[in-house]
Amino acid sequence: MFQTSRRAALALTVAMLAATSAQAQQRVLRYYADFDPAPLAAFEAAIAEFEAANPDIDVQLQNFDHEGYKTAIRNFLTADAPDLANWYAGNRMLPFVESGQFMDVTDVWEANGLNESLASAAASMEIDGKKWGVPYTYYQWGIYYNKSVYDQVGATVPATWDEFVANCEKFAAAGIDCITTGTKALWPGAGIFDYLNLRTNGYEHHMQLTGGEIPWTDDTVRATFAEWAKVQPYITANHAAIDWQDAAALLVQGKAANYVMGNFAVAVFKEGGMTDETLGFMPFPTINPDVPRAEEAPTDTIHIPAGATNVDDAKKFLAFIATADVQTKLNEALGQLPINKDSTVGDDPFIKAGFELLSTTPGGIAQFFDRDAPAEMAKIGMEGFQQFMVQPDQLDAILERLEQARQRIYQ
Amino acid sequence: MTRAALPNARAEAPPRSWWRANQQRLTPWLFLAPGLFMFGLYVIWPIADSFWLSFFDWDGLGEKRWIGWGNYQELRTDPAFYTSLKNNVIWLALYLLAVPAGLMIAIFLNQTVFGIRLYKSLFFFPFVISQVVVGLMFSWFYAPNFGLFYQLIEWITGRGVAVLADPDLVTYGIIAAGLWPQIAYVMILYLTGLNNVSPDQVEAARLDGARGWRMLWYVILPQLRPATFIAVVVTVIGALRSFDLVSIMTDGGPFGSSRVLSFYMFEQALSEYGFRMGYGAAIAVVLFLIMMVFISGFIWKMVRDEREGY
Numbered sequence: 001m002f003q004t005s006r007r008a009a010l011a012l013t014v015a016m017l018a019a020t021s022a023q024a025q026q027r028v029l030r031y032y033a034d035f036d037p038a039p040l041a042a043f044e045a046a047i048a049e050f051e052a053a054n055p056d057i058d059v060q061l062q063n064f065d066h067e068g069y070k071t072a073i074r075n076f077l078t079a080d081a082p083d084l085a086n087w088y089a090g091n092r093m094l095p096f097v098e099s100g101q102f103m104d105v106t107d108v109w110e111a112n113g114l115n116e117s118l119a120s121a122a123a124s125m126e127i128d129g130k131k132w133g134v135p136y137t138y139y140q141w142g143i144y145y146n147k148s149v150y151d152q153v154g155a156t157v158p159a160t161w162d163e164f165v166a167n168c169e170k171f172a173a174a175g176i177d178c179i180t181t182g183t184k185a186l187w188p189g190a191g192i193f194d195y196l197n198l199r200t201n202g203y204e205h206h207m208q209l210t211g212g213e214i215p216w217t218d219d220t221v222r223a224t225f226a227e228w229a230k231v232q233p234y235i236t237a238n239h240a241a242i243d244w245q246d247a248a249a250l251l252v253q254g255k256a257a258n259y260v261m262g263n264f265a266v267a268v269f270k271e272g273g274m275t276d277e278t279l280g281f282m283p284f285p286t287i288n289p290d291v292p293r294a295e296e297a298p299t300d301t302i303h304i305p306a307g308a309t310n311v312d313d314a315k316k317f318l319a320f321i322a323t324a325d326v327q328t329k330l331n332e333a334l335g336q337l338p339i340n341k342d343s344t345v346g347d348d349p350f351i352k353a354g355f356e357l358l359s360t361t362p363g364g365i366a367q368f369f370d371r372d373a374p375a376e377m378a379k380i381g382m383e384g385f386q387q388f389m390v391q392p393d394q395l396d397a398i399l400e401r402l403e404q405a406r407q408r409i410y411q
Numbered sequence: 412m413t414r415a416a417l418p419n420a421r422a423e424a425p426p427r428s429w430w431r432a433n434q435q436r437l438t439p440w441l442f443l444a445p446g447l448f449m450f451g452l453y454v455i456w457p458i459a460d461s462f463w464l465s466f467f468d469w470d471g472l473g474e475k476r477w478i479g480w481g482n483y484q485e486l487r488t489d490p491a492f493y494t495s496l497k498n499n500v501i502w503l504a505l506y507l508l509a510v511p512a513g514l515m516i517a518i519f520l521n522q523t524v525f526g527i528r529l530y531k532s533l534f535f536f537p538f539v540i541s542q543v544v545v546g547l548m549f550s551w552f553y554a555p556n557f558g559l560f561y562q563l564i565e566w567i568t569g570r571g572v573a574v575l576a577d578p579d580l581v582t583y584g585i586i587a588a589g590l591w592p593q594i595a596y597v598m599i600l601y602l603t604g605l606n607n608v609s610p611d612q613v614e615a616a617r618l619d620g621a622r623g624w625r626m627l628w629y630v631i632l633p634q635l636r637p638a639t640f641i642a643v644v645v646t647v648i649g650a651l652r653s654f655d656l657v658s659i660m661t662d663g664g665p666f667g668s669s670r671v672l673s674f675y676m677f678e679q680a681l682s683e684y685g686f687r688m689g690y691g692a693a694i695a696v697v698l699f700l701i702m703m704v705f706i707s708g709f710i711w712k713m714v715r716d717e718r719e720g721y
Contacts, residue, residue, distance in 0.1 A: 070683050074471055095686075099472040184664060238555035240665030241576035246554075370684070379684035387666035392577070401490065408485070 024059040030082040031312045033061060033070035034100040042333030050320050057313050077101040080251070083309030083314040089124040089135055089299040090367035091210070091374060095129050096303075100361040103304040103311065105318060106131045112319045121299050121339045124367055133303035136327060139263040139336040140354035141191055141368075145280045149176055149257045157280065161199070161227065161287040164258075166235040171257045178234035180256030181245035183389070186382040187287055188371035189239075192260045193385045194296050197224045199287035203294035203364035210372035212410030216402035225388065225395055227287055232392045248272065261283070262298065266350050268337065279354050296361030297354075298371060299339070380405045440612030449627035458699065465692035473709060475689075482693035491667050492694070498582050499701070501649065505586045506593060510642050513597025515637075520598070522604045531602065538595040546659030549588035550575060575661050578668035585656050585669055586721040593649060595641045605631075640712070643674075647705050651698070672698040 035043055040063055045060045062082070064072055073085060077096065087093055087102075096102045097357035108130045109115055115122055121135040148169075150157065158164040160367045168178035183189040195208050201220050208214045209221065231317055236247060236256060245268055250256040259265065269279050283293070302321060304314045320326060327338035332346045345355045358365065370378035384398040430437075465482055469475040486492045520531050537545065552560045555573035564569035574584035608631060616630040632639070654673040657663060663670040663678060670678070672694055678684075680691025 067683075071681065075685070078472065094468060095472060099470075101472065184662065186662075186664070238573035238576040241550075241555055241573045241661075250556075375684040376687065380680075383664075383666040386664065390576070390665060392525070 005141070005196070026056060027310055027316060029059045029084065029310050031056050031059055031061045031074070031084040031219065031317075032064065032069075032076060032082040033086045034064045034066045035086075036066060039334050042330050044378050045333070046321070046330055049326070051318060053320075054313075054316065057316070059317070077305050077307065081305035081309075083304065083308040083310045084317060085303050085305055087133065087301055087303050088367070088371055089121065089301050090371040092367070092371040093132055093301070093303070094127060094374070097132050101306050102132045103306050103308065104130045105133060105304060105315065108134065108315050108318050108322075112322060114322050115205055117324065117342060118322060119339045119341065120365065123363070124299055125301065127177050133301040134300045134322050135299045135339045136321050137331050137334055137336045137337060138297040138358075140301040140357050141195070141260070141262045141284075141298075142354075142357065143258050143284055144251065144261050144269065145258045145282065146251050146254055146256070146267060146274075147278050147280045149254050149281070152254075153177075155257075157282055158285050160289075161230075161285045164285045165230050167257070168231055172234055175252070177236040177250065177256040179246045179260065180236040180250045181233055181239050181260065181389075182236075182242040183239050183246040183382075183386045184241060184243050186379075186386060187368075187370055188244045188247070189385040190260070190378070190382045191262070191296065191390060192228070193381075194366060194369050195260060195284040196227050196287070196358070197221075197294070198294045198363070198366065199284060199291060200224045200227055201288075202291040206294070206366055207364075207372065210369065212374075212377070212406050216399045216406055222395075223398065225399075228388065228390055229395075234388060235389055240390055263336065263350055263354055276349055279350075281350050283357055287328055293361060293362045294365035294366060295335070295358055296366045296368055297358050298368045374409060377405060377409050429693040433525045461692045461695050461699070463691055465696050467689040467692075469688045470686045471688050472686075478689070482690050485690065486693055486697065491670065491675060494667060495670040495672045495694075496686065497672045498669065499653075501582055502586055502589075502653050505583070506589065506646050506653075507643070509590050509593040509597045509646050510639065511592070512594045513637075513642065514601050516594065516598045517601035517605060518631075521602065535595050535599055537592040538599070540592070542592070543653040543659055545588055545592055549584070549591075549656075550660045553584055575663055575669075578665055581661055581665065581669040583661055585653075588660065589649075589653060589656050593646060597646065600638050600642045600645075601635065606633045608634045641710075644709050648702070651702050651705070672701075 009264065031047075033040075033043065042124075047061060049370075051057060051059055066261070069086070073087065073096075075086070076082065078101070081101075087096070093102065109118075109122075114131075114134070118125075120136060121138065122131075125131050125133055125135060145157070149171070153167075153170045153176070155167040155170050156163075158167055171178040181188045181192065194206065197209065200223055205214065205220060209216075212221065236242075236250060239247065244265070245263070246262075247256070247259065248265055248268045249272060251259050252269055252274055266279070283295070286293070302318060304311060304318070308314055320341065321330075324338070324340040324342035327340040328343040331338040333342070335348065335351065337345065337351065337358065345351050366372055369381060374383060381402060384402050387394060387398055443720045459685065466477060466479055467475040468481065492566045510670045516534060520527065520534060552558050553574040555561055555571060555576065561571040561573060572580070574580045597604075612630055612634070613626075616626055621630060653671050653675055653679065658673055659667055661669045663674055676691045676694040679694060685691065
């Protein structure tokens with residue numbers, strides 16, 4: 001009896017020794033992410049490549065549900081931090097930077113020349129003069145339109161806002177919604193506002209507005225809403241009750257002509273049966289010709305939490321993700337745009353259009369209303385936009401409410 | 412055993428240990444201790460903590476900042492708070508319709524015909540499905556363009572009404588969805604109550620010439636008092652904690668016009684754009700106080716009934 005238990009203990013010790021030596025051979029890199037199925041496959045391929053190049057590192061990817069991740073990250077950053085975590089650029093990462101949950105990775109940027117290769121997204125990764133993560137993809141916003149509907153009413157693709165509004169009258173006469181959107185989840189409405197303001201007042205103004213430096217009751221903001229009011233009657237009624245995918249269905253069915261959306265919607269349009277022949281993309285038309293064209297391109301990023309245990313390997317992984325080759329492959333699978341300037345883009349016409357659009361933007365690249373403005377302001381603002389599209393006569397009350405919120409939130 | 416122990420203890424008189432002297436008084440508390448501990452840990456302490464938290468400005472990550480009554484002062488001028496409060500009142504008032512409606516259905520189903528069990532289960536069915544499913548079904552029912560309700564209205568009036576996109580109708584639309592399972596629940600409470608209605612009294616009343624409404628009002632309803640009490644309690648509490656339907660059907664929209672207090676609290680404290688823990692806690696405290704009014708009322712009634720020996 002005594003002997004067997006001693007033998008068992010010996011076996012256990014040996015087993016434990018073996019286990020620790022196996023761990024010593026391979027360092028574990030824990031990575032928490034929120035990928036949809038297609039991006040997940042792309043990232044698994046990239047991780048396999050990284051592990052092949054670094055056989056001593058074992059990347060353990062833990063994938064979360066996209067919406068659940070937004071809440072989960074707050075818990076795991078403080079309680080059980082991984083070595084790498086997905087998040088977003090701009091003001092969206094500010095709470096984590098300010099509370100010291102993200103690690104400064106300026107050294108990764110400098111050591112790998114990322115300031116040049118990732119230059120287009122550098123500004124959105126910087127807070128207090130330091131870099132807080134590495135971007136791996138972004139995508140353009142703009143107007144997606146149904147070409148057959150344009151042919152049906154004899155409208156031409158507009159370059160200016162006046163032409164766009166004139167088209168809307170033609171569509172209305174044919175019983176087609178000129179602009180469709182689904183604001184049940186609020187954010188699609190913010191895309192319309194962002195572009196109207198970027199075209200009316202420009203990038204600097206937009207950044208100051210989302211940064212809380214310009215009052216919402218200002219005349220410049222009213223000018224933006226005045227442009228919005230011109231198309232308000234032509235926006236899909238009941239948009240407040242439908243999801244953005246339902247609105248995409250309206251465009252596919254030819255019940256709507258234009259949709260201010262991000263490039264991720266192309267997949268939905270095509271699932272609905274549209275092809276490169278029937279689906280068109282145009283930049284948001286010019287409103288004020290004196291304002292340099294600015295665009296919107298939300299950037300997705302990877303960060304190192306402050307509580308990471310394997311910082312060296314995490315930095316190695318960030319440098320790997322930033323390389324031109326990896327970003328090319330990743331974004332080909334994602335159907336989005338790489339940030340590294342030496343990457344190439346696929347043959348897809350919408351990706352090409354987006355690449356062209358963003359790489360020639362003179363004005364500046366905004367993230368998106370809910371990433372540029374602090375979360376609380378974003379919520380109240382987007383509710384205001386939704387309300388304006390339903391009750392345009394309430395504009396004064398809406399702006400007054402937003403202004404009160406601004407004074408409280410940015411103090 | 413006690414009877415044997417007590418005279419013994421008295422006989423041995425002076426040297427009684429403290430434990431022995433107080434055994435009778437302490438034992439109930441000892442038996443209650445595990446329950447009290449759990450109740451304290453999971454109920455009392457979180458309530459106290461919410462009160463405490465409502466005096467801070469805290470995003471859940473950084474430093475807590477003491478702001479005293481700041482959150483409550485903000486609530487006082489917050490239009491979204493008043494919208495939520497107003498909607499809660501509407502919920503409370505309309506949700507109580509489930510009680511008479513459930514009673515009517517219960518009386519209607521309280522007959523012996525072939526297959527009545529099947530009909531009863533069919534009527535009870537809405538309560539069995541999850542609230543999330545109810546919410547989804549009703550949002551499709553109301554959905555613009557393809558929803559059954561929308562098309563029905565369009566067919567009748569020529570113009571469809573998207574209930575969930577209309578700030579004035581949305582709360583009523585959600586309450587209608589909530590009433591569907593709630594009526595079934597109340598119905599089942601009354602059906603069991605009707606089983607216990609004494610046939611002798613009904614017989615006697617019938618001999619005295621009571622029929623229809625008078626029979627219901629003076630003979631049946633008084634016997635259903637316990638069922639009515641439970642039905643009102645669960646309905647009031649159900650109305651005040653309404654959250655899932657709002658979250659599923661509209662997410663509080665359009666522009667916040669279907670919010671209720673519990674949803675607003677969640678939005679401020681835990682949702683994607685929220686993380687104002689202190690403000691959320693302040694809303695929770697207000698909701699708690701409103702609930703306390705009703706709960707104390709119910710408890711007071713229960714205690715009174717017990718004393719009177721119902």
